[in-house]
Amino acid sequence: MNDNAKSNAPRLDAEEILAGIRRWVEIETPSHDGAAVNRLVDTVEGELRTIGARVERTPGRDGFGDVLQAKAPWGRDDEPYILLLGHLDTVHPTGALATTHRFRREGDSVFGPGIYDMKSGSYMALHALRHFVREGRQTPLPVRIMYVPEEEVGSPTSRAAIEAEARGAKYCLVMEPARDGGRCVTARKGVGRFVMQIGGRAAHAGVRHQDGRSAIKEAARQILAIEGMTDYAAGVTTNVGLVSGGSGVNVVPAACTLEIDLRVPDAATGDAAVARILGLQAQDPDCPVVVTGGMNRPPYGKNPGIAALFDHARGLAAELGFELNDVPLTGGGSDGNFTAALGIPTLDGLGADGRGAHALDEQIYYSSLVQRTQLLLRLLETLR
Numbered sequence: 001m002n003d004n005a006k007s008n009a010p011r012l013d014a015e016e017i018l019a020g021i022r023r024w025v026e027i028e029t030p031s032h033d034g035a036a037v038n039r040l041v042d043t044v045e046g047e048l049r050t051i052g053a054r055v056e057r058t059p060g061r062d063g064f065g066d067v068l069q070a071k072a073p074w075g076r077d078d079e080p081y082i083l084l085l086g087h088l089d090t091v092h093p094t095g096a097l098a099t100t101h102r103f104r105r106e107g108d109s110v111f112g113p114g115i116y117d118m119k120s121g122s123y124m125a126l127h128a129l130r131h132f133v134r135e136g137r138q139t140p141l142p143v144r145i146m147y148v149p150e151e152e153v154g155s156p157t158s159r160a161a162i163e164a165e166a167r168g169a170k171y172c173l174v175m176e177p178a179r180d181g182g183r184c185v186t187a188r189k190g191v192g193r194f195v196m197q198i199g200g201r202a203a204h205a206g207v208r209h210q211d212g213r214s215a216i217k218e219a220a221r222q223i224l225a226i227e228g229m230t231d232y233a234a235g236v237t238t239n240v241g242l243v244s245g246g247s248g249v250n251v252v253p254a255a256c257t258l259e260i261d262l263r264v265p266d267a268a269t270g271d272a273a274v275a276r277i278l279g280l281q282a283q284d285p286d287c288p289v290v291v292t293g294g295m296n297r298p299p300y301g302k303n304p305g306i307a308a309l310f311d312h313a314r315g316l317a318a319e320l321g322f323e324l325n326d327v328p329l330t331g332g333g334s335d336g337n338f339t340a341a342l343g344i345p346t347l348d349g350l351g352a353d354g355r356g357a358h359a360l361d362e363q364i365y366y367s368s369l370v371q372r373t374q375l376l377l378r379l380l381e382t383l384r
């Protein structure tokens with residue numbers, strides 16, 4: 001660490017940061033429970049107002065929670081700004097906190113539902129703003145924070161607002177969790193989602209089997225065709241993740257529904273894969289197949305703007321005494337896909353280090369809290 005960095009190094013308290021994260025983790029926020037998410041939105045809105053941020057809260061739609069947008073107390077509204085992006089929902093059902101994901105600290109690991117993806121990172125964004133306010137300092141560029149209520153289901157109700165906010169941004173910093181030893185994310189695959197509805201003809205499985213046309217048998221053929229599009233070398237994966245169909249074990253099934261997830265490394269590959277999936281035809285002409293869907297999150301690569309932003313962050317990390325690397329291409333989507341696809345230099349994965357996103361062992365590393373918050377502060381101080 002050089003002297004300059006030392007003298008500028010903000011005084012951050014890991015215990016205080018963890019206490020703030022704990023406040024947010026202990027309000028459980030499954031994406032589909034808008035009322036639950038809004039209880040956390042209330043808390044976050046209150047914390048933002050306490051530091052003097054100008055807050056705008058947009059009521060949720062379709063049962064989801066509200067969208068929060070905040071501006072730091074300083075900066076002009078007509079200037080390009082740094083957008084900090086986070087989500088307040090988690091994949092965990094209410095009750096996880098009391099059972100599978102009790103909040104607890106074991107050595108360097110701190111557990112809790114959604115603590116890694118991504119309540120820590122979301123909290124760190126607010127903590128960073130609070131830090132500047134306390135020190136009476138401002139950043140060269142205005143700073144805005146946006147908290148989304150339903151990222152884990154693809155941000156269906158907030159996408160337009162994310163894109164509108166991103167269009168005015170000079171940089172977008174996404175506070176999603178760090179990867180594999182503190183790496184940040186500079187490229188993400190695109191995500192496609194599809195539903196395939198397969199018809200058939202019901203018949204008694206014992207008496208009139210020959211009259212039936214099995215939608216599930218057709219589904220089996222379609223599943224093999226869809227899964228066969230996976231090409232690891234090309235970075236393309238297809239997954240039939242949900243199957244439902246049939247009405248009774250003694251009935252030839254007249255309907256079956258498949259839900260399909262697609263991941264692609266770039267837009268051209270995505271267009272081709274989408275066309276293939278939407279073009280799937282029934283193999284049994286008596287079993288009509290209807291496919292709907294398309295790309296949900298566009299892919300993004302490490303373009304020159306993203307590379308320059310990453311290099312800058314890497315230099316700041318070196319001043320702070322640690323090495324910052326990036327992951328070449330992650331299959332996980334985030335709201336960073338939307339901002340990067342608009343051409344806004346986007347750096348993702350700036351949140352806490354840890355592991356087990358969406359899993360039973362979801363955890364953050366306590367030792368990463370100050371380091372990652374420091375890196376965020378330095379980014380906010382130095383981006384121009």
Ligand SMILES: [Zn+2]
Pocket residue numbers: 087117118151176177334
């Ligand atoms: Zn996330």
